[in-house]
Amino acid sequence: MRRRIDPVALLALPAAAYLLFAYGWPLAALLVRSVHGPGGFSLAPFAAFLSDPFSWRVIGNTLSTAGLTTLVCLAVGYPAALALAWSRGIVQVVLLLSIILPLSVGVVVKAYAWQIVLRRDGIVSQALVGLGLWSEPQRLLFTETGLVIGAANVFLPFMILPIYSVIRLLDPRLRAAAATLGATPLHRFLRVTLPLTLPGIVSGIAFVFSLAVSMYVVPSLVIGDRYQTLATLTGRAFLFMRNEELGSTTAVLLLAMAVSIVVGSTALARRLGSTG
Amino acid sequence: MTAVERLTRGLVWVVAACAVVFLMAPLVVTVAVSFGSSAVFSLPPPAWSTRWYERVWASRDLWPAVLTSLRIAALSTVAALVLGTLCSIAVVRARFPGREALVTFLVSPLMLPGLVIGIAMLQGFRAIGLRDVGTSLLVAHVVITLPYVVRTVVAALSLFDFTLIDAARTLGLTYPAALLRVLVPSLAPAFLTSGLFAFLASMDNYPISIFFTDAWTKTLPIQMLQYVEERPDPTIAAISALLILLAVAALIVGDRLVGLRRLADY
Numbered sequence: 001m002r003r004r005i006d007p008v009a010l011l012a013l014p015a016a017a018y019l020l021f022a023y024g025w026p027l028a029a030l031l032v033r034s035v036h037g038p039g040g041f042s043l044a045p046f047a048a049f050l051s052d053p054f055s056w057r058v059i060g061n062t063l064s065t066a067g068l069t070t071l072v073c074l075a076v077g078y079p080a081a082l083a084l085a086w087s088r089g090i091v092q093v094v095l096l097l098s099i100i101l102p103l104s105v106g107v108v109v110k111a112y113a114w115q116i117v118l119r120r121d122g123i124v125s126q127a128l129v130g131l132g133l134w135s136e137p138q139r140l141l142f143t144e145t146g147l148v149i150g151a152a153n154v155f156l157p158f159m160i161l162p163i164y165s166v167i168r169l170l171d172p173r174l175r176a177a178a179a180t181l182g183a184t185p186l187h188r189f190l191r192v193t194l195p196l197t198l199p200g201i202v203s204g205i206a207f208v209f210s211l212a213v214s215m216y217v218v219p220s221l222v223i224g225d226r227y228q229t230l231a232t233l234t235g236r237a238f239l240f241m242r243n244e245e246l247g248s249t250t251a252v253l254l255l256a257m258a259v260s261i262v263v264g265s266t267a268l269a270r271r272l273g274s275t276g
Numbered sequence: 277m278t279a280v281e282r283l284t285r286g287l288v289w290v291v292a293a294c295a296v297v298f299l300m301a302p303l304v305v306t307v308a309v310s311f312g313s314s315a316v317f318s319l320p321p322p323a324w325s326t327r328w329y330e331r332v333w334a335s336r337d338l339w340p341a342v343l344t345s346l347r348i349a350a351l352s353t354v355a356a357l358v359l360g361t362l363c364s365i366a367v368v369r370a371r372f373p374g375r376e377a378l379v380t381f382l383v384s385p386l387m388l389p390g391l392v393i394g395i396a397m398l399q400g401f402r403a404i405g406l407r408d409v410g411t412s413l414l415v416a417h418v419v420i421t422l423p424y425v426v427r428t429v430v431a432a433l434s435l436f437d438f439t440l441i442d443a444a445r446t447l448g449l450t451y452p453a454a455l456l457r458v459l460v461p462s463l464a465p466a467f468l469t470s471g472l473f474a475f476l477a478s479m480d481n482y483p484i485s486i487f488f489t490d491a492w493t494k495t496l497p498i499q500m501l502q503y504v505e506e507r508p509d510p511t512i513a514a515i516s517a518l519l520i521l522l523a524v525a526a527l528i529v530g531d532r533l534v535g536l537r538r539l540a541d542y
């Protein structure tokens with residue numbers, strides 16, 4: 001017996017066909033072309049790229065800035081998410097606004113603002129000198145520290161929101177039960193709150209890390225050309241160097257990184273969610 | 277509460293307060309600089325002035341870019357709302373294999389590096405002979421806006437009671453009319469939230485748009501970055517402040533219509 005296709009299913013067709021044509025197929029073609037040399041299957045461009053010490057410095061730059069950015073976001077974002085879950089009324093509105101408003105303002109605007117803030121005569125330098133922490137004004141612009149500060153600022157909401165959405169669903173009676181059973185506050189946090197919020201932490205880390213690996217606007221405004229990451233190198237290869245082979249190679253590496261982060265973190269969050 | 281507990285609670289609030297200052301700092305600084313008279317970004321400014329706004333007003337490069345961005349963002353958001361809603365109805369209502377995979381595919385442009393998507397599209401469009409910048413830009417931006425709509429509308433539809441549609445049909449409406457008169461109004465908050473963030477994402481996009489610009493067609497972020505490199509003065513702070521104002525206005529509308537907490541779930 002032939003099964004009839006549900007007519008409602010056909011409603012998915014326009015969007016699916018559109019995305020396949022405008023996005024799926026070009027992406028697949030990029031991947032195929034990257035492993036297709038003149039004599040058939042070939043990984044030669046990747047081998048050439050990876051045998052260059054400069055490439056390893058670029059990969060190192062990419063991973064270290066993304067890693068540091070993620071760490072800063074986690075250190076600030078976890079307490080912020082807790083505070084958001086604990087707060088009520090006007091305090092919660094202020095916290096929510098300070099997350100959603102920056103999220104609605106473009107990254108070009110924020111990166112430009114950090115260019116102003118991190119200058120030698122910018123407010124960070126002035127404040128640190130004023131507090132006596134720095135003996136003289138220093139420039140944070142065009143430094144790695146400046147890049148991590150700017151990137152952490154842009155991506156912090158993507159750490160806070162997933163953690164908040166998990167904390168919000170925690171049953172407060174669990175902590176009370178742990179307390180009744182004699183657990184110390186530290187013990188309660190490590191054994192109850194932290195494990196239950198781990199899926200949120202994993203997805204926050206995955207969000208921020210993959211965004212930071214592929215960021216382009218923040219480094220071009222805050223650190224400039226001398227410090228290359230995979231994303232800025234990819235952009236430069238296409239836009240300025242007109243070296244499409246190099247650009248395609250780094251683009252595929254970037255894609256591989258992003259896909260493995262997304263797939264890996266989804267699997268991890270699912271496992272944590274089912275055992276937790 | 278023990279002393280340790282009070283201390284950690286205090287620490288959490290201190291970090292949260294720092295986070296608020298940290299998150300709002302770039303916006304506050306931008307607005308302050310835009311109203312300063314100084315051309316070298318001194319803070320606090322020596323005197324207040326609106327000269328950078330006058331320069332934005334008189335600019336001949338920025339306004340065409342603003343119009344291009346607004347047009348592309350509006351058109352791509354509307355297209356994404358139509359395509360995305362139809363597809364979400366199919367995913368939630370119809371039974372066919374691979375529904376979850378389809379949703380992942382539709383949302384995936386949000387999770388992959390924009391630059392890589394831009395490059396793939398550039399080469400793909402070139403291969404089929406699509407060279408018109410305006411069309412390419414629009415086609416690319418629908419890919420950016422569609423994930424926002426699909427993600428939010430699928431979630432909202434899963435909570436919708438479809439027996440209401442059956443009831444409307446029993447009362448004499450055709451299926452499309454029932455969708456339009458019953459489903460669309462109850463999905464309005466989802467449309468508003470996803471449309472808002474889709475629009476803002478399109479307005480802000482840099483890494484995909486950069487591959488579909490020429491001397492005549494530039495989106496606002498591209499034009500702004502180019503301006504910063506050519507003339508580093510606070511004119512861009514003034515237009516940034518206007519964009520912040522746009523975001524504030526959008527959030528006020530969103531808060532009035534669906535509430536701030538719903539917006540945070542986007």
